[in-house]
Amino acid sequence: MIRYDALDALPVRGALPGLHDALDGHGTAVLVAPPGTGKTTLVPLALAGLLGEGPARRVVVAEPRRIAARAAARRMAWLLGEKVGHRVGYTVRGERVVGRNARVEVVTTGVLLQRLQRDQELAGVDVVVLDECHERHLDADTAAAFLWDVRETLRPELRLVAASATTDAEGWARLLGGAPVIEAEGVSHPVEVVWAPPARPVRPPHGMRVDPALLTHVASVVRRALAERAGDVLCFLPGVGEIARVAGQLGDLGDVKVLQVHGRAPAAVQDAVLAPGRGRRVVLATSVAESSLTVPGVRVVVDSGLAREPRVDHARGLSALATVRASQAAGRQRAGRAGREAPGAVYRCWAEAEDGRLPRFPAPEIKVADLTAFALQAACWGDPDASGLALLDPPPQGAMAAARDVLTAVGAVDPAGRATSRGLRLARLGVHPRLGRALLDATAPGGAERVAEVVALLSEELPREYGDDLAAALRAARRGDDPYASRWRTESRRLHAAATGAGDRPADEPPAETNTGTNAGTNAGTKTGRGHRPTAVTDADAQPRSDHRPAAEHRGARWAGAGEDAVVGVVAALAFPERVARLDGGSYLMVSGTRAELAEGSGLRGVPWIAVAVADRPLGRGHARVRLAAAVDEDVARRAAAALHEEREEVRWAGGDVVARRVERLGAVELTVRPLADPDPGRVRDAVLDGLRQEGFRLLRWSPDAEVLRLRLAFLHRHLGEPWPDVGDEALHARVEEWLEPELGRARRRADLARIDAGQALARLLPWASGEAARLDELAPERITVPSGSRIRVDYTDPQRPVLAVKLQEMFGMRQSPVLAGVPVLVHLLSPAGRPAAVTADLASFWRDGYKGVRAELRGRYPKHPWPEDPATAEPTRHTNARLRRG
Known part of the structure; x- marks a missing residue:
């Protein structure tokens, strides 16, 4: 039975007529509705005609996260008085609960992209709702661009809704062809802001690091909030590790239950958080709780002010999540959680003065993230450079170039950037193209299961307690009974099926689950893209230009029979060939040229070769830090990074001299070096010239x-x-x-x-x-003969004006300063002791005005030297008065 009482209480109901009119008239709409108004749950039901109003339609709702997709589907099914899987279902990677008669299906944006690549028309779908589009996740932006392309070229009747609590409504409206903006009034309860900065300064976040002092402070603020306020407390922290630390510091809170909600949390915990609790609760959450999810009972929010965003260092080839200050928009979203059901309060763990300096909105993921997967999606769509896609922000050219290099290396695109059929298969695996390459190329008969396990391990951030040794982490996952291990097993099974013949099964149809619904048909032959449809894909098994990948029929054969630890290394090396590294002194040198260090106590220390899967660069350190790696041998390193292998003669200037040698190298790593006995004279000459350029x-x-x-x-x-x-x-x-x-x-x-x-x-x-x-000595003589007969060297150190340093008495009788090449010489007139007594470029002026002062100062000090009253007419001399008298 439909719960009309709950539906009628949702404020977004008042916006439904306008939304229906916009979709009927324009076909697209931007829905702006505050948190808690029902945009995620009521709107899809109404658009599907499940509330007794309007025609029956099939609606797909795209959510940015798995936890939000499950929660939204369960809430809608509850509103209809049904179980999930009847008229409302959901599909996330590794899990599909969709009934044969489903009218509303909630999917993650990643799943939606998979469907669009298989069937651009989205056969049978009438409306697509892109929820929480303000978060600017890359998959959501890409899905929006593809959907607009489909509507413009293939299915003008397809209705599109961009929905969010806070968003750039005008930007999305422009993107969707001038779509009407529909705003829903929310029932907002007042939220008091309590500024609760740490008593002492804390270090700013860097990389994944958060100052432990801040986490201790957050725990103390949670305790304070429990003491000062009623209701449940929702505390926002940047990641799983920080949640675990704060949970540990909270300790025993008596009757207060501490729950942890994040993407890794098991479904039972997620369900417990989203259901009304008995007694007071503290919910420690990542940004997954900012939107889409309503945590009942929350009256207080404690905001650490931190978030995690993807970052990529293209120069070093490192990409990872980074801890950043949360934006003002995120702060508003988080604070709003305290006022969903009643008046509340938000405790912000920073000073009020800092708030205005925070970024207004989070950085769009397309601007900061690794774009390899996006570039593959665009290539499979038929728009390799994404220039024809309707995107709010264009992808940075440098990031796209780096992505295309990776895709070319793994054989996913041809030299023109067009997707190969190998690229199509990689795109359908549902993992990063690097990991897809490892899954396809490392799999051998009988070994596919182990390979799939390692790829699954690399597809999600590992719990820190698993350590930095990938082989040891694999064994820990097999033994584990934690939520991560459970998800890992499900993903391993899916990838194993994808690599062993069931590989045509889409990524959103896990073999381990019963699929009671139907799926869109496959159309792999052509891809759509603005202005360039259809585009035939290139040969699936055409070899990439380098020989790093085995031929299709022998793919994985060279790794067959390898031990488990060896397979782990093979997978890591194939996924990250430019991060294969050799021990070099106290650190490892990657073939990309980046140096990396292992943590103290790492079980990998001293291993000659490793393949680095995850690394970051700590603050103030020039070298990267290895977070996850696997031991490999040199043969694996050579094969995995074969595209970077070369053997050549090198003649260059290095270490202050000409070096001539024959070098075999793997990227930046020198494998063997032999001296060249008779190097090419032309190359030697070039090296000598380079030395002159370097050292002068x-x-x-x-x-x-x-x-x-x-x-x-x-x-x-x-x-x-x-x-x-x-x-x-x-x-x-x-x-x-x-x-x-x-x-x-x-x-x-x-x-x-x-x-x-x-x-x-x-x-x-x-x-x-x-x-x-012949005029050199005339125009710029080395020496000038002065009146005394001495030949004095001219100093040309300053090219603007030459200098003549000469004893004053030797210049008696010279009325004008010497002139060289039209430039008056600057005369330094020296005392008998050889110290400058005066500097002039105009001797006549000096004799007339300056000499008297010099004479008065020096003749008492040097009485044996002549100091005539009229130096212009006096006899020049190099000698004292006594010598003059004897002469």
């Missing part, structure tokens, strides 16, 4: 005269220009053949360069052809 022309022999010649030429080039040559490093490199041959051609090593007379070579650049070279 100081490698040559620079006599004092050569140094002075270079300075004189630099001075003339600056003030006279051509034909006087530029002798800066860049200019000398540009003209190296003109002035350094034939010496350069004879140089084989650093020592040969040190024997080259730089001055003699540099003289070749003088303008001999024009005859100007």
Whole structure:
């Protein structure tokens, strides 16, 4: 019996007429409805005609998470007075409960993508509701783009609804062709905000790390909330590990029950959280509880202010979840959970002053995540660069290029980016293409089950207690009776079927479950995509350009008979070939060039070769940190990363000299090195030139005269220009053949360069052809003869103005400063002790105005030297008064 009393109490009912009108008139709509209004449960039932209003339709509701999909289906079935699997069912990866007469099916966005790839028309589906689209998950954005493409080209009658509590309604409306925006009024109870920052500063999150001091503080705030408020407490934390730590710190709360809800939680726990409880409860949850789910009884929210988002470091080839500050939008969503049923309160574990500095919305996943799976979906759809897809945010070009490199390496796309039939099969496996490649290529007769187990292990984040050794983690999963182990077994069975002949079964039809419904037909021959339909897929078994993958008929044969630990290593190496790493000193060098370190106490320490499955880069560390890896031998490393194998002769400048060798390498890892006895002279010359570029022309022999010649030429080039040559490093490199041959051609090593007379070579650049070279000593002489008869060296260190440092008495009688190349020389007039007494470029002015002060200061200090009153007419001298008298 339909529970009309519960349905009538849902505020979204008032928006149904407008929603029906929008879909009947425009075919698309954006539904904005606050949490708790019934958009996830009432709207699909109404659109399906299950409430006695409107025509009968088949409705598919896409949820971002499995827990939300199950909960929504169960709630709708309860509202109809039925069990799940009759008129309302759900499908998530590994589980399908759909009746033959189902009118509403709730699926995850990943399952929806699988269906769209198999049957672009979504035969039999009348309406698709994309729920919680504000979360901007990559699968949801992709599904929306594909659905719009289908509606525009194949099924204009297909109705689309984008639904969310808080979203960019205008953006989604534009994306759906100017769709009407329907807003539902919510019944919002007041929520008091209590600012509860830690008493002492805590370290900001980095990578997966959260300061333990913050978790201790969150636990204390939960205790405070229990003491100050009535009702259940919902506490938001970023991940499973943090939930476990806070649960441990809460300890014994007496009659208060502590529940943990997250994607890994078993169905029984999830059901317990979503059902009214007896007595008070503390629910520790990840962001899965932000939307879609109503946790009854909650009056208080404790918000840690943290969330997990995907991040990828393309330079190092590392991708993982990262802990970040939750956005303001997430904060509003979380706070709203306290006011769903009655007035409540939210305790925010940060200062009010920080709130305005938080990001307004979470980062769209397409902007920050690994796009390999997305790029494969786009290629299978017939739009390899995703340029024709209706997306709120275009994918970053760099991330797409990195994704295409991976897909090309695993044979999923051809050089033009079009999906191969191997790529189609990878897309249907329901795992990341890297893991799909490992599943297909490592599977051998009799060994498929073990391979599937390892792939299943890698398809989801492992519990931390499983450690960093993948083989040991596999054994722990087999022994385990925890929720993770249960899900792992289900996924292992599904993947085993996919790899052993039942591989055509879609990812959303697990062999372990009874499928009472029907599925959309398969249409693998062509794919749709805006402006380029149909597109025939390329040869399924065409070999990728490298030889890293065995031929289809021998796929997995080379791994047959390997022991269990060896199979684990093979799978990890095939999935992450660029992360195969060899022990090098105290760390591991991946073939990608990234260095990584194992944690202290790791069971893998000292293993010569490993395949790194998960790694991150800790704050302030240049090397990556291995989070999960498997031991492999060199043969496995060579085969898995064969595309990166090369053997070549190297002649280069390294370590301060020419190095000539034959190197066999696996990416950045050198396997064997042998010296080259007779390297190619041209390559040696290039290496010598590279050495000169790296270390400069100081490698040559620079006599004092050569140094002075270079300075004189630099001075003339600056003030006279051509034909006087530029002798800066860049200019000398540009003209190296003109002035350094034939010496350069004879140089084989650093020592040969040190024997080259730089001055003699540099003289070749003088303008001999024009005859100007003969004027070098006239325009920029090494020495100038001063009135005393001394020949004083000119200092050209500063090319703007040459300097002449000379004793003051030797310049008596010189009325004007010397001029070189039109530039007055800067004269440093020295005292008898050789210290500068005055600096001038205008001797006449100095004799007239400055000399008197210098004379008054120095003649008492140096009485033996002449200090005439009129230096302009005095006799210049290098000697003292006594020498003058004797003369």
